[in-house]
Structures are given as C-alpha cells and as structure tokens.
Amino acid sequence: MNTGPTTRRRQLGATLLSMRNRKGLTLEEAGRLVGVSKATVSRYETKEGPVKWLVVDALCREYGASEAERKAMVSLAKDAKLQGWWHSISDAVPEGMNLLLTLEEEALGEDHYAGVYVPGLLQTRRYATAVHHASEMRESPESVKRMVDIRMKRQEILTRPAPPHIWAVLDEAVVRRVVGSPEVMREQLDRLVLCAGSPHITLQLLPFSSGAHAAALGSFALIRGADPTLDVVYTDVLTGALFQEKPAELERYRLAIDYLRAQALDISATAAELKRIRKEL
Numbered sequence: 001m002n003t004g005p006t007t008r009r010r011q012l013g014a015t016l017l018s019m020r021n022r023k024g025l026t027l028e029e030a031g032r033l034v035g036v037s038k039a040t041v042s043r044y045e046t047k048e049g050p051v052k053w054l055v056v057d058a059l060c061r062e063y064g065a066s067e068a069e070r071k072a073m074v075s076l077a078k079d080a081k082l083q084g085w086w087h088s089i090s091d092a093v094p095e096g097m098n099l100l101l102t103l104e105e106e107a108l109g110e111d112h113y114a115g116v117y118v119p120g121l122l123q124t125r126r127y128a129t130a131v132h133h134a135s136e137m138r139e140s141p142e143s144v145k146r147m148v149d150i151r152m153k154r155q156e157i158l159t160r161p162a163p164p165h166i167w168a169v170l171d172e173a174v175v176r177r178v179v180g181s182p183e184v185m186r187e188q189l190d191r192l193v194l195c196a197g198s199p200h201i202t203l204q205l206l207p208f209s210s211g212a213h214a215a216a217l218g219s220f221a222l223i224r225g226a227d228p229t230l231d232v233v234y235t236d237v238l239t240g241a242l243f244q245e246k247p248a249e250l251e252r253y254r255l256a257i258d259y260l261r262a263q264a265l266d267i268s269a270t271a272a273e274l275k276r277i278r279k280e281l
Contacts, residue, residue, distance in 0.1 A: 007225065007230070009047060009048065010047040011076060011225070011226070012076040012077060013045045013048070014229055014230060015073060016044055016073070019059070020059075023062075023063045023064060030059065033062040035058075036055060040055070044056070052077070060074070099241070100234055103232055103234075104164070107225060108226060109164045109165040110164055110221050111168075111222040112168040112220070112222075113168075113169045113171075113260055114169070114219050115173065115174065115216075116174065118192065121157075123151065124191050125148060126180055129148050129180070130181075164200070164224075165202070168202070168203055169206055169257070169260045169264050170192075170206065175192070178281070185281055189274055193275060196267065196274065203271075203274075204265055205265045210263045215256050222253050231245070232244070
C-alpha cells in the first residue's frame with residue numbers, strides 16, 4: 001500500500017529546493033558539486049521517495065546552510081521514513097486516511113468548514129458510528145467498528161502536550177441534522193459545547209440566515225504545518241480523499257475560510273446557539 005510522503009519528507013524536499021534556489025544553482029550544478037546526478041537532486045526536492053542523509057548533509061554544505069540548518073536537515077533526512085501508530089494497521093486504513101493521519105501528526109493547526117457532518121476530530125463515538133453506517137452501507141459491522149476506532153485514536157492529537165489548534169466553522173445544517181438518533185445528537189452537541197470551551201478549539205456557527213457563502217460547494221479542511229508552503233487542503237469526495245497543495249489552490253481556500261469566519265457567529269454566540277439547539281432536541 002502506498003502510504004504517501006511523510007510530513008518530514010515533504011518538509012525536507014521543500015527546504016532543499018529553497019536552499020538551492022537561494023544559492024542560485026541549477027539541478028545539474030548542485031549534483032556535480034556533491035557527486036550525484038541531476039535526477040537525484042530533483043528527486044530529493046520532490047517531497048517523495050527515499051533519501052540518504054549523507055547526500056543531504058553534502059548539499060547543505062554546498063548551499064551554505066548554517067550549522068543549525070544543516071543539523072536540522074540531516075535530522076529530517078534520518079527521520080523521513082518514520083511512520084505513525086497507524087502504520088502497523090495500514091491494511092485497514094484507506095490510502096487517503098493514511099496520508100491525512102500522516103499530515104495531522106505534525107500539524108500546527110487545522111481550519112475546517114463543515115457543511116454536512118461534524119468534523120471527525122470532534123465527533124463522539126456513537127455519532128461517528130452513525131456516520132460510517134450511513135456512508136459505508138456495504139461495509140460489515142466489524143469494518144465500521146475498525147474505522148470508528150481509528151477515528152477515535154486520531155482524536156488523541158487533541159490531548160497531547162502541544163495540540164494543534166482546531167478552528168471549525170460549522171454550517172447550521174450540521175447541528176440541525178439528526179445523525180443516529182436524537183439521543184446521539186444531543187450527546188454530540190454536548191461534546192461541541194465542551195469543545196467550544198477549550199483553548200485549543202475555536203468553533204463558529206454559520207447560520208442559515210447568512211445566505212450564500214464562500215464554501216457552498218462543500219466541506220474542507222486546511223491542514224497547517226510549520227511552513228505555510230507545506231499546508232494541504234483535504235476534502236472528502238465520493239470516490240475517496242482529495243488533497244490539494246498548489247499555491248493557487250491553497251490561497252483560494254485560505255480566502256474562503258477568512259470569509260466564512262467573517263460571516264459566522266462569534267464564539268460566544270455560537271456556544272449559546274449550540275445550547276439552544278440542544279434544548280430543542
């Protein structure tokens with residue numbers, strides 16, 4: 001199974017490219033300096049594939065990197081193949097989910113717009129189970145349980161010492177749609193109210209009264225890394241997961257989330273509305 005590039009590998013490739021451009025060297029010139037081919041230098045910069053730390057070290061020296069930069073790059077090269085907890089169960093994890101878990105493992109934050117369901121990181125077990133039963137109608141109960149277990153395990157990034165900041169804009173339809181049962185939905189709304197009080201989670205509700213908006217075509221998540229050039233947009237489509245990382249694509253989604261935040265209720269008004277909707281169930 002192709003697990004896709006790790007976050008470390010992506011960062012390594014992007015930084016090597018930046019360093020070479022900063023030095024003003026062509027791929028061929030860089031390769032000649034360290035005794036490798038033009039194709040090898042290019043492959044090291046593409047964010048995928050194996051690397052040798054000795055070559056990375058040599059490139060950094062030729063690019064005039066500082067001692068701190070060189071050590072950081074060598075460390076990235078040595079750790080580029082490290083996999084997360086899900087690697088041991090990779091056969092049970094869809095390829096798109098595998099890459100999502102890889103990106104989230106080192107993300108500094110995530111910006112979500114949810115138009116149908118509560119974002120997976122904020123779902124209760126029973127809500128997640130109901131969503132999977134609806135979405136994976138032909139899957140066995142065992143398969144659904146396995147996917148829900150993975151989702152619950154995924155949520156552990158929210159309880160680590162330095163969790164990513166999650167900023168989610170929820171369309172009103174998300175909290176009005178009864179998923180599973182009224183009881184399941186009440187439990188999920190209680191979870192959202194609790195999340196709204198966390199310093200690491202920001203929730204905003206986008207009311208129906210806001211009318212048309214910047215993301216009317218679908219939900220998405222902007223996964224933010226230490227370097228903005230490594231940000232990735234994740235969207236769910238009927239046939240699987242779609243990842244977008246081109247600068248123009250990222251800029252459109254960043255602009256969309258800014259507009260959505262401006263149109264949504266503020267944090268305190270969101271918490272109050274969630275409680276009111278909870279009482280109506």
